[in-house]
Amino acid sequence: MRLTTKRLFSTLAIAALGLALSMPSSLSHTKLVSANPAAGSVITQWPEQISIEFDEDLINIGDEKTNFIVVNNAVGDQVSNNDETIESNIATVSLTPNEIEGPVLVFYRVISADGHPVEGEFTFTFGQDQPVTQVEITETSSSYPISIYIASAAFIASGIFFAIYSYRRRNRG
Structure with missing residues (x-):
């Protein structure tokens, strides 16, 4: 199964958005x-x-x-x-x-x-x-400022991107 770059970024954007929207409930x-x-x-x-x-x-x-x-x-x-x-x-x-x-x-x-x-x-x-x-x-x-949550989400998203990229490279050749 091959993911296109566009589909990969769309998936990551949806995951990041879901993470960002779920955070405010933990701020009360x-x-x-x-x-x-x-x-x-x-x-x-x-x-x-x-x-x-x-x-x-x-x-x-x-x-x-x-x-x-x-x-x-x-x-x-x-x-x-x-x-x-x-x-x-x-x-x-x-x-x-x-x-x-x-x-x-x-x-x-x-x-x-x-x-x-x-x-x-x-x-x-x-x-x-x-x-x-x-x-x-x-x-x-x-409590922690929102910037820490955003930085954490970006770090997690980049980790997911790296894992998918590494997996794709390994399975190509």
Whole structure:
């Protein structure tokens, strides 16, 4: 069976296009759904723990500590313990007692089910009648840029081309 060059390139182009179109689904990552205490809320009683819920399951990688929740009070002292637990899509950490009123910063870094780290932060306020001027929830996801996927697809396509070319040369003579 002999493939013409035109047919070979058409086949490779279709394969590359199929690979490129299947990539965007792997680029989505988990997002914060809710937290307790909620982002932007004002609480008057200090909680014993903070729970953060995500839209996908979270994972632990081996025995490594890969999921973090760090909570700092209004003067920047860390008030979270180092006992984060992950159950399905909920991350929880216990808190030490705190009497300092004001904004509380919650920073998290978790590993989503697809293996990508997701980090973000939010604030809530501890104390009576503390005004909250602006609430901003930020999330960043460290995933690979699309150029790596395109370069990988080009590398795979060139490998397929080389294999077909070598096979054809070997069977000619």
